[in-house]
Every structure is written in structure tokens, then in C-alpha cells.
Amino acid sequence: MARPAEIISMYRSFLKHGAKFPNYNIREYVRRKAMEGFRAHKGETDEQTVSELVQDAKTELEVVKRQSMVYSLYARQQKSIMDIPLERVLKDQAEIPSADLKAPGL
Secondary structure: OOOOHHHHHHHHHHHHHHHOOOOOOHHHHHHHHHHHHHOOOOOOOOOHHHHOOOOOOOHHHHHHHHHHHHHHHHOOOOOOOOOOHHHHHHHHHOOOOOOHHOOOOO
């Protein structure tokens, strides 16, 4: 049976490798799925079921590791709006003259 320390370490690995994705949406998806998956089975006591869940989690962790590396190799250089600091967005908006903000054709 898996020790609690091993399970905690695996959860942290999911979060760590999920944070390596350059895309905000994928980072948040991996984080959310890890949290949901571990919380859904936190009360599991059957040794066989826990063993199967740990094995499945190890397989999924390998997929996350591999995909984070692939995504980092082929990621777009342009960041998502969620990755840009708010101060920079507000500064960029303040620099645009209001005459340029009118809808075309008006």
C-alpha cells in the first residue's frame, strides 16, 4: 500500500509539472484535475483500490511530464492575457489614444 508521504509527493509533482505548461488554460486544467482527483479518493481505505489509484496516478504523471516538455518546445511566444501582469495591460491601454478606440465605420 502507498504511504501518505508518497501520495503527497505525487500530488506535489502533479502541481510542479503542471505549472511548467506555457499555456495558462492547460496549467489550470492540470492543477484542477489533480486537486479533484486526489480529493475524490482521499477517504479510500481499501489497499487494492489505493494501489490501483496510485498506479494510475503514476501513469498520468508521466503523461503530464512528457506533455509539459513537448508544449515547452513548441509553445507560442505570445503569452495569454492571463499571463501578462495587470499593471502592464493597464499601461498599454492608457497609451492608446481614445480616437483609435472607435469602432471602424463610425
